[in-house]
Amino acid sequence: MVDFKIENINRNTILEMVKEEQKVRYSKTIQEAYTDQYYAQKHNSGYNVVSIEIDIQKHILRQFGFKDDNNSLNEYWKIPSTYWTDEEIKNSIFYMKLNMFQYPKISIDDDLIDTQLIEYFTNNEISLSSLQNQDRPLIILSGSMT
Amino acid sequence: MNAYQHFYDCFSSTMDIYIVYILEAHFVEKDSNDNFVGGWPIGYQYNYEQTKTMDDRKKMVDLLIDEYRPSIPILIDNMDNTFQNAYSPWPDRAYVFLNGKIKYIAMTNDNGTRNTFWTNEIADLLHKI
Numbered sequence: 001m002v003d004f005k006i007e008n009i010n011r012n013t014i015l016e017m018v019k020e021e022q023k024v025r026y027s028k029t030i031q032e033a034y035t036d037q038y039y040a041q042k043h044n045s046g047y048n049v050v051s052i053e054i055d056i057q058k059h060i061l062r063q064f065g066f067k068d069d070n071n072s073l074n075e076y077w078k079i080p081s082t083y084w085t086d087e088e089i090k091n092s093i094f095y096m097k098l099n100m101f102q103y104p105k106i107s108i109d110d111d112l113i114d115t116q117l118i119e120y121f122t123n124n125e126i127s128l129s130s131l132q133n134q135d136r137p138l139i140i141l142s143g144s145m146t
Numbered sequence: 147m148n149a150y151q152h153f154y155d156c157f158s159s160t161m162d163i164y165i166v167y168i169l170e171a172h173f174v175e176k177d178s179n180d181n182f183v184g185g186w187p188i189g190y191q192y193n194y195e196q197t198k199t200m201d202d203r204k205k206m207v208d209l210l211i212d213e214y215r216p217s218i219p220i221l222i223d224n225m226d227n228t229f230q231n232a233y234s235p236w237p238d239r240a241y242v243f244l245n246g247k248i249k250y251i252a253m254t255n256d257n258g259t260r261n262t263f264w265t266n267e268i269a270d271l272l273h274k275i
Contacts (some may be wrong), residue, residue, distance in 0.1 A: 026202030034189030117221040137161040146172035
């Protein structure tokens with residue numbers, strides 16, 4: 001087993017690795033593992049959660065002959081930023097293909113960017129800026145059902 | 147969601163706190179044989195396509211309320227995803243605004259993990275400002 005160093009790995013190997021990662025992530029075995037963990041957690045608040053994603057990526061590293069230590073994992077996580085403009089690689093793994101995850105283009109002390117939102121209970125439109133009251137922090141917790 | 151609700155219970159008297167529902171994180175796409183072919187599946191307990199209409203989004207918020215019973219007021223991003231486009235919250239993120247300025251943007255590590263609950267970071271920040 002050798003270290004995984006992104007600059008030393010040829011592009012075709014990267015492509016095969018991410019294709020395999022996607023195949024494993026979508027597999028019945030892994031989806032059942034996620035499901036089992038979801039219900040175990042739900043029924044036992046002390047359940048020790050396992051990071052299935054990291055286990056999958058360690059498995060991929062080993063399968064391709066690389067060490068699965070933290071150094072190799074950290075390098076493996078550089079694939080998206082290194083190959084962001086490579087359409088074939090980008091389309092081979094969902095977390096690159098979806099392309100919805102982006103680092104925010106905003107910064108601390110920027111002005112609030114106003115957007116229109118819908119109030120769930122009333123269906124009324126409301127602007128983000130109208131939620132901000134003088135000298136009172138406005139906290140937005142954003143996410144989805146899943 | 148439990149951390150969000152706990153935060154709301156502790157701080158809602160001194161600040162304004164909202165959930166903004168955005169695009170689904172773990173939506174799925176399947177072929178005719180029920181195999182996953184797209185999306186970000188994390189088990190068979192979630193089996194939802196990406197929302198395509200405001201009704202879809204409201205139905206997902208219904209599910210969220212059924213499952214977690216939050217008392218935090220809920221807003222929904224519009225179908226042009228203007229909140230998503232401005233603030234890049236997907237799959238989830240938190241923000242603090244004060245007097246029209248952005249004072250906190252929750253960040254994740256390169257692999258998507260976070261070092262602590264964002265609500266802990268916000269609580270620390272609010273003690274300082």
